Amino acid sequence: MKKQPLGLYIHIPYCIHKCGYCDFNSHPIKHDEMDHYIDALVAEMKHYAKIYSKTNIIKTIFLGGGTPTTLTVYQLERILKECVKKFKVAPDAEITVEANPATVDVELMKSIRKTGYNRISIGVQSFDKAELKLLDRAHGPEEVHSTVDCARKAGFDNLSLDLMFAIPNQSLSSWESNLDKALEKNPEHLSTYNLTIEQGTAFSRLQSNGKLIMPEDDHQLDLYKKTIERLTTKGFHHYEISNFAHQGKECKHNITYWRNTNTLGLGAGASSYINGTRFKNINLPAHYIRQVKEEETAVEHSETLEPRQAMGETIMLGLRLLKGISIHQFESRFQVSFTNLFKKIIYSLKEKELILIEDDCLRLSPKGLFLADSVILEFI
Numbered sequence: 001m002k003k004q005p006l007g008l009y010i011h012i013p014y015c016i017h018k019c020g021y022c023d024f025n026s027h028p029i030k031h032d033e034m035d036h037y038i039d040a041l042v043a044e045m046k047h048y049a050k051i052y053s054k055t056n057i058i059k060t061i062f063l064g065g066g067t068p069t070t071l072t073v074y075q076l077e078r079i080l081k082e083c084v085k086k087f088k089v090a091p092d093a094e095i096t097v098e099a100n101p102a103t104v105d106v107e108l109m110k111s112i113r114k115t116g117y118n119r120i121s122i123g124v125q126s127f128d129k130a131e132l133k134l135l136d137r138a139h140g141p142e143e144v145h146s147t148v149d150c151a152r153k154a155g156f157d158n159l160s161l162d163l164m165f166a167i168p169n170q171s172l173s174s175w176e177s178n179l180d181k182a183l184e185k186n187p188e189h190l191s192t193y194n195l196t197i198e199q200g201t202a203f204s205r206l207q208s209n210g211k212l213i214m215p216e217d218d219h220q221l222d223l224y225k226k227t228i229e230r231l232t233t234k235g236f237h238h239y240e241i242s243n244f245a246h247q248g249k250e251c252k253h254n255i256t257y258w259r260n261t262n263t264l265g266l267g268a269g270a271s272s273y274i275n276g277t278r279f280k281n282i283n284l285p286a287h288y289i290r291q292v293k294e295e296e297t298a299v300e301h302s303e304t305l306e307p308r309q310a311m312g313e314t315i316m317l318g319l320r321l322l323k324g325i326s327i328h329q330f331e332s333r334f335q336v337s338f339t340n341l342f343k344k345i346i347y348s349l350k351e352k353e354l355i356l357i358e359d360d361c362l363r364l365s366p367k368g369l370f371l372a373d374s375v376i377l378e379f380i
């Protein structure tokens with residue numbers, strides 16, 4: 001029997017500092033807890049490997065956070081070794097580790113590369129000192145430069161940088177300068193996200209008190225348009241709303257997610273989507289560790305999607321990809337007529353020139369790209 005592809009996400013929930021805008025599942029480093037956390041990850045792997053190792057092949061592994069580089073080399077190596085031992089991992093699997101400046105040096109990078117991680121994603125956010133300070137990041141521009149340079153020296157030839165725009169007071173020229181500095185590092189991949197204020201964060205409280213003023217929507221759109229123009233003229237392929245890559249260097253793991261195909265999430269707060277069922281682990285690392293010890297898993301919530309819900313989510317995620325959604329694949333996956341089901345929506349969005357249907361694919365038009373959120377909502 002042919003093994004089905006599966007993406008594996010592993011969450012490392014520790015950070016050296018909580019950034020003001022962060023609503024990810026991140027917690028302060030606790031050295032006395034971290035070995036127990038890895039033990040729990042290994043136990044969780046063992047549980048799921050019993051279910052999936054015979055039928056599935058892992059095509060991508062993504063170690064995200066939090067900050068995975070708060071772990072030691074030994075811990076990072078152990079995680080990867082256990083994955084390979086317990087699951088069937090494809091020999092050419094894309095294996096990404098996220099890293100943050102101020103948490104790595106060249107020796108650590110070299111060791112990480114040697115253990116088998118073949119892609120690195122660095123949370124740069126900005127090359128500008130004032131912007132980094134405003135973002136409440138734990139590092140300055142010097143650490144950004146040294147971290148990226150260390151990754152190259154360590155032999156990472158698949159390197160992604162995360163940048164953030166629409167930072168309060170950020171001018172178009174400051175953003176252009178950030179893009180240029182990123183380009184000087186010759187990354188294979190760039191993710192550019194606009195700053196959003198999430199409830200419960202320190203930034204949300206500052207905003208409520210009038211101490212944080214976000215840029216106007218028009219300015220945010222200008223920054224986004226500039227991103228596309230600058231990066232595509234430099235040879236990057238704009239393949240997802242916020243992501244750009246050299247041909248063949250698109251993030252395979254995230255494409256699995258945007259295609260709404262099977263992903264298994266391990267670790268505190270990690271989410272999984274397998275054959276129409278979504279499940280999510282407990283957020284708090286200590287609770288996660290305890291629960292896995294007792295029951296081998298730490299699922300807090302599980303939901304099997306109704307077919308219409310699963311279809312809506314598949315479109316919502318798939319339209320983020322500039323290539324769009326294959327209508328044929330959609331129809332064979334859900335056994336429905338796409339055109340019949342979405343006739344009215346498609347007609348109305350086509351009339352407004354927000355979507356295109358070409359060569360069996362539904363995708364956002366150039367105009368629709370700038371109104372992506374509202375176009376996507378129509379299908380849900």
Ligand code: SF4
Nearest residue numbers: 015018019022026066
């Ligand atoms: S480094 Fe990332 S995960 Fe950690 S607090 Fe900052 S934004 Fe959140």
